[in-house]
Amino acid sequence: MSQVIEELLAAGVSAEQIERLVQQMGGLSVYLPRQYDPDRSAVCRELAEAAGEQAARALVQMYAGCRIIIPLGRSFMRDRLAARVRALRTAGHSVPQIARTLRLHVRQVQRLLSAQDQGAA
Structure with a gap:
């Protein structure tokens, strides 16, 4: 299992949310902003729509200011x-x-x- 998925699970993100994330965005390279703000960041908005706000917030908190590839899972x-x-x-x-x-x-x-x-x- 990928490190990103393991860290999301450890952060309390549900398996259903992670499943939606990998189904909708798996394989994409995304730059995560330093702060979670779906009003100003299209990436935050897209993550929240795909997997829910909890998953989007967790990703931004863990990888703020970094480019990651959403795992295929x-x-x-x-x-x-x-x-x-x-x-x-x-x-x-x-x-x-x-x-x-x-x-x-x-x-x-x-x-x-x-x-x-x-x-x-």
């Missing part, structure tokens, strides 16, 4: 997807139901569940 997103699959399976959903709900291929659901089983063993 591939491992974070994969972990989030695996957690959703596990939660649905625990709730009693079948593999086809999970695939349909999460818009995944049945085989991908099976692989995620298999990886979970191997990790537990």
Whole structure:
């Protein structure tokens, strides 16, 4: 997991907010101003719209005056997807139901569940 994502989680930013951030802005290089001010900074405004004010404030506080690349968050997103699959399976959903709900291929659901089983063993 990227350092930026780990620091956001440590700062109390929710996983849902981080997920929205990486989905909407992942891979972009942004210069973070020295102070959070969405009225004067388009970057602050864009971050707040993408992930919420808490995430935007946390990024500016941590990286004020620096240029960062918003992480793509591939491992974070994969972990989030695996957690959703596990939660649905625990709730009693079948593999086809999970695939349909999460818009995944049945085989991908099976692989995620298999990886979970191997990790537990």
